[in-house]
Amino acid sequence: MTWKETFTSSVGQKLVMGLTGIFLISFLIVHVGINACIFANDGGEMFNKAAHFMGSTVLIRIMEVGLFAGIILHIVQGYMLEAKNRAARGTSYAVSYKQGSKWYSRSMGLLGTLILLFLVMHLYHFWVPARFTGHEAMPNILVGGVEMHDMYNLMKVTFESPIPVVVYTLGCISLAYHLAHGFQSAFKTVGVHNKRYNAMLVSLGYGFSIIVSLLFIAMPLAFHFGWLQ
Numbered sequence: 001m002t003w004k005e006t007f008t009s010s011v012g013q014k015l016v017m018g019l020t021g022i023f024l025i026s027f028l029i030v031h032v033g034i035n036a037c038i039f040a041n042d043g044g045e046m047f048n049k050a051a052h053f054m055g056s057t058v059l060i061r062i063m064e065v066g067l068f069a070g071i072i073l074h075i076v077q078g079y080m081l082e083a084k085n086r087a088a089r090g091t092s093y094a095v096s097y098k099q100g101s102k103w104y105s106r107s108m109g110l111l112g113t114l115i116l117l118f119l120v121m122h123l124y125h126f127w128v129p130a131r132f133t134g135h136e137a138m139p140n141i142l143v144g145g146v147e148m149h150d151m152y153n154l155m156k157v158t159f160e161s162p163i164p165v166v167v168y169t170l171g172c173i174s175l176a177y178h179l180a181h182g183f184q185s186a187f188k189t190v191g192v193h194n195k196r197y198n199a200m201l202v203s204l205g206y207g208f209s210i211i212v213s214l215l216f217i218a219m220p221l222a223f224h225f226g227w228l229q
Contacts, residue, residue: 013081018189020074021182025208027067032215038222043229044152045143052148055130075116082109104177105185111178118171125158126151159223172216179209 034054037047054060104111129135130149137157141150159165183205187193192201222228 010081010084013077013084014189016073016077017081018186020070020077021186022190023067023070024074025179025183025186027070028212032212035219036215038152038155038219038228041228044150044156047152048141048143048148048150049146051130051151052143052146055149071119075112078112079109102181105181108178108181111174114174115171115178118167118174121164121167121171125164126154129154155219156223156228159220162224165220165224168220169217172213175216176209176213179212180206183208 034050035047037050038044040046129138130151135154138149138151138154140147142148159168184201187201187205
């Protein structure tokens with residue numbers, strides 16, 4: 001398979017989707033782990049330390065470029081594959097296709113679009129102020145003698161408003177359904193597929209999608225309802 005075929009053929013596009021999907025799954029594990037530091041309920045000290053490490057380490061910043069490249073590639077290939085699948089399906093095939101699959105596996109394009117809108121808001125609220133513009137709710141503070149942004153306070157102020165809380169909750173619900181299909185699909189695409197272990201892979205995918213999404217949802221809710229210091 002040539003490089004052109006990798007990004008234009010159905011097989012190549014599915015492979016790229018699978019590889020970038022696994023990469024983004026690994027990112028979600030790291031991201032949810034760092035954000036879960038807020039539940040230490042120590043006034044944000046542990047979370048701010050973790051956020052500062054991620055934002056000030058050169059290797060992490062380089063990997064951040066790869067992350068954005070992976071996200072963009074995953075989105076572009078996803079839309080191209082969705083368009084190709086829609087064009088290839090006739091009316092009669094579409095009926096049988098709907099009967100033989102779950103609604104969220106047929107709605108990956110829609111779910112991906114909702115997640116993209118959520119991601120744009122997330123970057124606007126946190127990544128842009130942390131990297132470029134700053135924010136009055138994110139002053140520099142000293143933690144253990146090290147100066148860093150108070151990202152914890154920025155989260156607290158952001159989620160005082162119900163609108164971001166609702167948008168983030170809906171975005172995370174979309175993420176749950178997207179992962180419910182995407183997790184197992186990504187691993188199957190790259191060859192991690194065996195009839196003997198297929199049920200385990202499916203169960204792992206459902207468990208991952210539920211746990212990760214619930215943790216992300218719990219964060220804005222915890223701040224909004226004052227469950228954290």
